[in-house]
Amino acid sequence: MPLIDTHCHLDFDAFDDIRDEMVQEAFNAGVTRIVNPGVDLDRSRAAIALADTYPGVYAAVGIHPSSTAEFSDAMLDEVRALADHPKVVAIGEIGLDYHWDDSPHDVQRIALEAQLALAAALGLPVIIHNREASEDVIDVLAAWVPSLPPDLRDRPGVLHSFSAPQHIADRALELGFYLGFTGPVTFKNADDLRTIAARVPDDRILVETDAPFLTPHPYRGKRPNKPAYVRFVAERLAALRRMPDETFAAQSTANAERLFALPPDKPA
Numbered sequence: 142m143p144l145i146d147t148h149c150h151l152d153f154d155a156f157d158d159i160r161d162e163m164v165q166e167a168f169n170a171g172v173t174r175i176v177n178p179g180v181d182l183d184r185s186r187a188a189i190a191l192a193d194t195y196p197g198v199y200a201a202v203g204i205h206p207s208s209t210a211e212f213s214d215a216m217l218d219e220v221r222a223l224a225d226h227p228k229v230v231a232i233g234e235i236g237l238d239y240h241w242d243d244s245p246h247d248v249q250r251i252a253l254e255a256q257l258a259l260a261a262a263l264g265l266p267v268i269i270h271n272r273e274a275s276e277d278v279i280d281v282l283a284a285w286v287p288s289l290p291p292d293l294r295d296r297p298g299v300l301h302s303f304s305a306p307q308h309i310a311d312r313a314l315e316l317g318f319y320l321g322f323t324g325p326v327t328f329k330n331a332d333d334l335r336t337i338a339a340r341v342p343d344d345r346i347l348v349e350t351d352a353p354f355l356t357p358h359p360y361r362g363k364r365p366n367k368p369a370y371v372r373f374v375a376e377r378l379a380a381l382r383r384m385p386d387e388t389f390a391a392q393s394t395a396n397a398e399r400l401f402a403l404p405p406d407k408p409a
């Protein structure tokens with residue numbers, strides 16, 4: 142089943158000894174492309190280095206909300222410079238995280254708004270991280286969308302690892318956003334999330350692993366996550382949406398190609 146893992150932290154240390162095999166395993170298992178978002182400047186540089194190493198890997202660059210405590214104009218300039226690389230397909234991951242509280246909320250918001258403005262100026266979609274901050278995230282996005290150039294109006298970005306209530310999904314979809322789903326959609330106590338995932342329009346749904354985090358069932362809690370496991374997420378979503386795996390794979394792949402303006406698939 143050909144799939145795109147639209148969110149995988151291949152660059153993280155957890156994969157240092159196994160990265161080559163893991164990427165090869167994923168491509169052998171039918172993963173055609175992997176999008177590696179950055180979480181800070183160093184990790185964004187690492188994401189670009191991996192995109193240079195593996196033909197099927199693409200990068201996003203940005204400062205994750207938990208890394209924004211020292212956010213500055215100089216940092217934003219650096220993100221802008223990194224985004225120049227031809228395999229950078231988005232600004233991300235950026236957003237708000239009120240769970241870990243590693244950076245004051247107002248600083249997170251300044252960093253998010255600055256990076257959204259940068260994305261609009263560069264004509265790149267965004268990868269949005271939201272943890273326990275749904276209302277503020279959606280308000281910031283709603284204020285940003287009217288400023289978008291025409292090319293980004295129908296592909297402003299993705300709410301990655303979607304985990305918010307239905308009314309937030311509805312507002313995000315109205316704004317033109319895609320919703321990305323991860324391992325939790327396979328978890329036992331996730332009926333609400335599955336109800337939301339079943340209702341997302343066919344042309345707005347993405348699959349992701351968020352590896353090394355969020356290992357899907359049946360390996361939850363037993364192994365670190367990896368991009369080859371994106372198929373467990375996709376199979377669950379296909380079943381929920383009552384369609385053959387291959388149909389769902391083709392739809393979600395087309396969605397990822399459209400959102401990130403990925404070139405046509407070439408063999409890894």
Ligand SMILES: [Zn+2]
Pocket residue numbers: 148150178234351
């Ligand atoms: Zn992530």
